[in-house]
Amino acid sequence: MSGYSAPHCGSLRASDEGHRVELYGWVARRRDHGGVTFLDVRDRWGTVQVVVRSQTETFVRNEYVIRVAGKVARRPAGSENPKMATGEVEVVADEVEVISEAKTPPFEIVDEVDADEALRLKYRYLDLRRPKMAQTLELRHRVVQAIHRYMDAHEFIEVETPMLLKGTPEGSRDFIVPSRLHPGEFFALPQSPQQLKQLLMVAGIGRYYQIARCLRDEDLRADRVVEITQLDVEMSFCTEEDVFALIEGLWAKVWKDVLGIEIPTPFPRLDMQESLLKYGTDKPDLRYELEIADVTDTLRETGATVLRGAVDAGGVVRCLAVPGGKDMSRRDLDELVLLAKGAGAKGLAWIPGPLDRHLSEGELTAIRSASGAGADDLVLLVADRRRKAETVMGLLRREIARRRKLIRQGEWKFLWVYPMYMFEEDDLGNLTYGHHPFTSPWPEDMHLLTERPYDVRARAYDCVMNGVEISGGSVRIHDRELQERVFEILGMDRERIHGQFGHLLDAFEYGVPPHGGIAAGIDRLMMAIKDTENIREVVAFPKTQSHQDLMLGAPSPVSPEQLEELHIQVVPPRKTGS
């Protein structure tokens, strides 16, 4: 067998005419005409047609692995297939050998699969056989290679950081790994190499990057996987402007090298507050307009009690014009109501609609004008707590854009959301960090740190493209005292600060350069590039929403011996309802 050096099925072209070749691949399809049979033979590079005459006929079925020896020939005039890259030629076989037989696969290995995703995940090795999936894997490789080239050219060096780290109670839930040699003690798998990369700056590395796996034990969403891959970057003596320039250049290079597209730089910037107001999200998709407007002040004295109630309770009223939306059916609107309620809204109003008679002429005019609604437009209204109203309007905005096909396909809309806020309020009303606790506060806002922490801006930024947050980072704190102060504002006592972050604080006493960086999620980047809303489409072996690997059957129980060795006792979950 000499398959490694053999030409690829998908690479044969007219220029190969006359060459004797040996091909290895999978039978993608067979068309048996009696005296002559056509086999489409597939490998990662594509598919080529093989002509088998009766004298060399061998019994094959779809997905058999075969070896074909034959001659590359131009197809007879008129029988070329312009839909295939190899369509000008065919291989006339004088030998067909079955290397490996195959059962009928549980779903057809074609690009237009409509098989259930769970089935595809169970037989992922078959799913990846589909040309589209193979192309996605290759595209991902191209992206990562472009990143490596770019980072290397800018004198960044890739440094690997450990997988077994110290757990932190902050941030997302850790995956933990029991220590055999230290009974009762555990490692944590990295949520990100954050502290290590900062320590590399203290070490004087200056420019670090890594394509790092990060693991977060959180509930999944359409755009989340448990094991994310991120480009992790940190640099010394930099400002946010340096990071922006670096990353703008990086995306420009990736888009050019991989997609052949020139993207304009620098990217526009939008501060977080404006983003939440106008787009209802911190990651706006600018491929469509649809701006949200605030009409709280107009409705302070309104007779519409549903709106008034929210305003009196300190909430807001936001509105959004749906272009040409007056033609929406009651059913369409009901679906939007369902969406809004599903996101926790108390309700959804629209104009013109049942609410009209409770609103004054002046209020109606003001709402229409604030939302920029034209004569044929419908205006959606949500009244709620500010955060909830933003979330709901953001969802509605996206849904409207999808339904009314307002998203301009083929556009790449990059922007920086910057600055962001240093602190946020969690659902219990407690103060928590917006980005992470190592983020530097905005210098001019330093005096607000103690009295009005929520007004403190952070030197933090997200790079958003087509509604996907593809990277985010910050300029870090490099001063021990300030870092300790931020921890304290976050409600940590001295003991905890030193137990969790003592190494970092100590390091800051030995000469620390100002530094900052960014992390870019490769999975989400790939989603954006492939324009898919399903992150599993860009990951080779993804897990389900409930963290299971349907192919491997993981997670799975381990033997009592293994548990004993690890000093672990399993406590079965309490049965629900008992």
Add this chain to the structure above:
RNA sequence: GGUCCCGUGGUGUAGCCUGGCCAAACACGCGGCCCUGUCAAGGCCGAGAACGCCGGUUCGAAUCCGGUCGGGACCGCCA
């Protein structure tokens, strides 16, 4: 932690709202035969599901109800 959607032959769907005419239809795939130029090949013939699982309502359930399992979407969560 919560809400919602889905689960019918190998695959995808129809049927389910308005129980009986459904041991269930259609397409693809699969098997056999025919066919020397197709490329979603074609023609003819054929096999294949008691409708995720458990329980209930009913004279009768794929169809109604409850639970459960699996998948997905969303809110929370994701420094």
